[in-house]
Amino acid sequence: MKRIFLVEDDLSLINGLSFAIKKQGYMLDVARTFREADQIWAEGKYDLVVLDVSLPDGSGFDICRKIRQTSKVPIMFLTAADEETDVIMGLDIGGDDYITKPFKLAIFMSRVNALLRRSDNFSETDAELNSNGISVHLLKSEVYKNNQQIELTASEYKLLCLFMENPDRVLSQEQILNRLWDCDENYIDNNSLSVYIRRLRKKIEDDPGNPTRIITVRRLGYKWNTDC
Numbered sequence: 001m002k003r004i005f006l007v008e009d010d011l012s013l014i015n016g017l018s019f020a021i022k023k024q025g026y027m028l029d030v031a032r033t034f035r036e037a038d039q040i041w042a043e044g045k046y047d048l049v050v051l052d053v054s055l056p057d058g059s060g061f062d063i064c065r066k067i068r069q070t071s072k073v074p075i076m077f078l079t080a081a082d083e084e085t086d087v088i089m090g091l092d093i094g095g096d097d098y099i100t101k102p103f104k105l106a107i108f109m110s111r112v113n114a115l116l117r118r119s120d121n122f123s124e125t126d127a128e129l130n131s132n133g134i135s136v137h138l139l140k141s142e143v144y145k146n147n148q149q150i151e152l153t154a155s156e157y158k159l160l161c162l163f164m165e166n167p168d169r170v171l172s173q174e175q176i177l178n179r180l181w182d183c184d185e186n187y188i189d190n191n192s193l194s195v196y197i198r199r200l201r202k203k204i205e206d207d208p209g210n211p212t213r214i215i216t217v218r219r220l221g222y223k224w225n226t227d228c
Helices: 011-023 034-043 060-068 084-092 105-121 154-164 173-180 190-204
Strands: 003-007 027-031 048-052 075-080 097-101 128-131 134-137 142-145 148-150 214-217 221-224
Touching (some): 003 011, 027 034, 048 105, 075 084, 075 105, 097 105, 134 154, 142 190, 154 221, 173 190, 190 214
Parallel strands (some): 003 027, 003 048
Antiparallel strands (some): 142 148
16 A cells, blocks of 8 residues: 655645545655654655645755655655745755645646656566666666766656667657656646756766757757767
């Protein structure tokens, strides 16, 4: 049974989300403060974490940073609709998805199910990908650059796999969104995808400012370049 960790201080929202999550058959643990979240996270193992950005005693961003030190668990942020900077920051520090308040429970659960399905799909194979000094051990979800392990978030990892599984093939932004985010692609826009690309380049490129592995094909999209 999948286990979800929700960090949210709004009691009415907690009640609604708890009902929807448990109705789907998932287990749920809830924290309402940063301190409580820190304690609960240390004691459990989860398949998905849902973080409110604003907490009474801290920030969901700080929780995300701490989680990313030891785990690639998918992370979804809950953020106010008018806080665009929160969205960008959340993705940049390791978040995999976000949903803006207010939202419909059906949409929220669709996004939750999509994240859990993607996590399952990327853990079911024991193949290995190798190209341009990058090696991906899919069974262990480990990535190496020139034999040195590098740490990627879940979304960075999935994006890298998609590129390496399609060498020298130009992938449009729409194709990438459709492959990695299997719900309505309008929920994750092209600006968010650019954040993921930039973040991944910082970790796998020798010179992120002049990328040679993930290159931009003007007006068409991106491709994994094997000629470098």
